Amino acid sequence: MFSLAVVPVRLHRSGQLIVTSTRVFESCILHLCFFLYAYIPSLRDHRLPINCIMFVKAFLTVAALTHAVQAHFGIDYPPWRNDSFEDPYNQRIAPCAGINATGMYNRTEWPLDGGSLVLDLHHPWTYVFVNLGLGTEVTTFNYTLTPNFLNVTGNGTFCLPKIQLPETLMPTDGQNASIQVVTSGASGAALYNCADIVFRSSANALTAGEDQCVNTTKSSTVIQDQSTLAQTSGDSNTNTTAGGDKPSAAVHGSSVPLTAAFTVLLAMVVASGLL
Incomplete structure (x- = not known):
């Protein structure tokens, strides 16, 4: 023995x-x-x-x-809620990889008219769209910050220096919110991560090309019309979804x-x- x-x-x-x-x-x-x-x-x-x-x-x-x-993606700025690569979290679980909000504290200050977003992408190309929900414990991300999908070519660090808020969204100083980032790559599966913020009149966006907001040389971006994306995704994978909960049987990846x-x-x- x-x-x-x-x-x-x-x-x-x-x-x-x-x-x-x-x-x-x-x-x-x-x-x-x-x-x-x-x-x-x-x-x-x-x-x-x-x-x-x-x-x-x-x-x-x-x-x-x-x-x-089966590499996924991360949010470098604002810092994500938690490392969704660690158990028991899973990026295939909507809306935030199974990670709860950080509550009232440990939130990144964001300008009232919109701020920066820095992602760590691992796929050769990625569709990215960003949503936002108001409140401390957000259950609905009903504001779309990317009316058209971003098609990012190349893996590595990808920075959006300034994500402009919709004209209808006018947050107040000290108001809590959460950012949801959804990506989809060649596999067609939707991946989710979230970051918690607090709007501040004194907050500033990152400066492009400095500190954290530096794109790797392989990263480039074009705006992708959503109707075109839907047609492309439908042709390549009929199981592609842009949102909603994934069934538990599909949480741990493809067979x-x-x-x-x-x-x-x-x-x-x-x-x-x-x-």
């Missing part, structure tokens, strides 16, 4: 691997190892610990690559990357001589 400690990994937005312990994952791997040992004669020569460790390493490598393919991961894993196992 032997003891094998197993921990799954996933990719953080900055690229490093985050190690998180999951008993369910450990149990599944151990059961699979014992299954292989029981039904594959070549494993019955006291090499089970070594073979199992090789198997686990192969699985974790494929899992990390799978998460890299296509998962299938690919297990296919690659099986190939690695065969190549290593386990089967």
Whole structure:
């Protein structure tokens, strides 16, 4: 008998691997190892610990690559509510990745006529639109700050120095609000993040080209008409949605990357001589 400690990994937005312990994952791997040992004669020569460790390493490598393919996005300014790459949050959960508002405190001051937004984008191209809701605990983001979608080409830092508020929106000094950013990339899935702000008459927007408001050289933006986007999205993926809650079964991603991961894993196992 032997003891094998197993921990799954996933990719953080900055690229490093985050190690998180999951008993369910450990149990599944151990059961699979014992299954292989029981039904594959070549494993019955006291090499089970070594073979199992090789198997686990192969699985974790494929899992990390799978998460890299499913990279999402972050809000650098105003600071997002929390790191939605961390459990138990998920960017596929509307309206704010499952993260509650910060309450009355820890809010970024925003000018009364609109402020800056800095995003960390991970896809080769991204559709971006920004909404806003008034209040401390926002449930409805009913003000659209991007009447037309932004089509951002290139990954990296993307800064909007000034997002002008609609003429009908006239916030007061000290009024709380929340910003919702929704993106959609090649997968067609909508991703959500939110940041909490407080409007201040003394607040200033970021200066383009300075401090946080610096676009990477790969980032460029064009305005995308919403009717064109709807037609394009409909042609490429009939399941594309611009808003609304995603069903819980779809929260943790597509089955296509998962299938690919297990296919690659099986190939690695065969190549290593386990089967």
